[in-house]
Amino acid sequence: MSDFESLELRGVGRSFGGMDALAGLDLTIRAGEFVALLGPSGCGKSTALNCLAGLLPLTHGEIRLDRRRIDTLPPERRGFGMVFQSYALFPHLSVEKNVAFGLQMQGVPRAEIASRVRAAIDLVKLGEHARKLPGQLSGGQQQRVAIARAVVLEPSLVLMDEPLSNLDAKLRLDMRTEIRRLHQSLGLTTIYVTHDQEEALSLADRLVVMREGRVQQVGTPDELYESPTSWYVADFMGYRNILPATVVSASGGEVVVELPGTRGSAGSVGSGGGGVLLTGRAVGALGAGDRVRVAVRPEDFSVAGSGPAGTGGSIPGSVSVVEYHGREFAVGVQAGDTMLHARATTAPDVGGAVTLTAPVERVLVFPEALDAVVPQAVAA
């Protein structure tokens, strides 16, 4: 279905009233890829998508589809399908007329329209609702109409702007699977904007993490999940514990950091001057005295009763919250004035003293300054 080889964005930017909503976006997307733009609201991901769709004019850079420059084309001549956060279904047209709209605009013969609309509606399993108006459908059904309307044109590129954010949690999971299934079975090329890292990780072949209009890191889900290049990306990749710290000593790839404000009141292990010491893996060049952020995933902390310290050092604290999560428990541990998040297979007693330990290679230490991070090479 994707009849092109690559889509290239070169130095794409958009300034608005002196503010850079998007700056210097370089990205090459190959046909058939599923790329997710990930970041919090205001990071420029939706701006990037709208620039790509042609709904917002660029102020810098250019977009090329293969060799052809397309950023000068109006949106109606780019031939991209777009799924909006609000669905943007035409309220006065039935489901099948919504889906047929784009085909009618292209002047496709009537008989062909009918069969393609029927196929697209069947694809999203809305056959029995074809004659209904959008207002008579549930949120998930409306979302499926929006997707059918976009893919019925067999667009070279499908753009999705937080398509699942208005759905409830269970439906979101179902639709996620549905979107991935359609992407694969139709051979689409998809660019997907979201603020939900789980969605991005599970759907995309490649992720682009953005911050303040700029790309922070580009990589496969695996790369980003295992080796984020900044604490900002780590924060998105499930490193729920992001702690400010100072480097005490660094040797090779390993650094020892001091975590201020983690001195447990019940703490028996007193080490160093201000706080607990922890050993971790340095991401980037770090030296003694540098201000850093330490990132640890909850599932990498092991919770033990007060006992011997692990290899990388341990953080004493007291259990303050225990949440049941099915197979495991999410444990909130208060260490000094810092709340740490961990996982445990058995529920520890609330108020009990525990020690958190993590393997050295699972403790990532990043420079505090985000600007120091140079986005890694973009070409896939």
Place this chain on the structure above:
Amino acid sequence: MSVGQRPGRATASLRHRLAERGVDPALLLLLPGLVVAVALFVYPFSYGIGLTIQPTAAMQEQWGGGVLANYVAFFRDPFVFDSVWLTMRLALPAALFNVLASVPVAMVLRHRFRGKRLLTSLLVLPITLGTVLTAQGLLIFAGRQGWINRALLEVGLIDEPLKLVNNYLGVMFSLVITGFPFAFLLISSYLSGIDPSLEQAAKTLGAGWWQRFRRIVLPLLAPGLATTFILTFVLAFSVFPSARLVGDAMGETRVMSLMAFRAFGEQNDYAMASTIALMMGAVELLVVVAVLGLRSLLYRGTTGGKG
């Protein structure tokens, strides 16, 4: 104690039952409006209807028809009945023009651009001018010795002054000047009620501006257009000051309100004046019903069925 409690409980459940049917103390808020409506509308209106079936002896003698003599006169007397057509001839095109001209202007003014606020203010400003002030301005501006005619004569485009006021055209100008801002404001607010992402979606689906307008904006705007048309029509239909001041009061702009005024002020025939006023309402109602009927047809046509 149980005796004292019983009536209390009974009241509570009664209040509950009443609230279920929408009867609660908040209904008292309707009272002031209701009093005003009865005092200023319902009673005078009913009184007026009563007047229409009490024709003067002269009317009864001239037109016959007993108590309905006024109605017979209204339909039989061409001098009176023609005013229906004369009023329609003004009000319908004026309302149509105001609505149709407002749409493109309101469409353009949805976008942000420099000077938008100034332009909007200029467009809406005439709403603050009274009809009398507008008429006065028109006479000075477009009269025989007005600026327009003098300028055109100087330039040599015309040999004798154009007749722009004291006729049909003058009243039409006045109706457009006062009615357009009104229609523009209404249509702007209807337009802003249409989700801009719908047009964006249509764009990404390959629709050009005309297709977006015809297939998406227009059907969604249609109910608003109908409402705006009705309101500007009613406004234009009851034209009185400009018909007299910049029109040809005894000729081509002999509108219904002028006829009612003539019966009332010159002939002291309250009953006939009320009859004409009532028939004005009836004609307006006919148009309103027709437009609403058309609107429901239009809307249903674009929302349902199979194409």
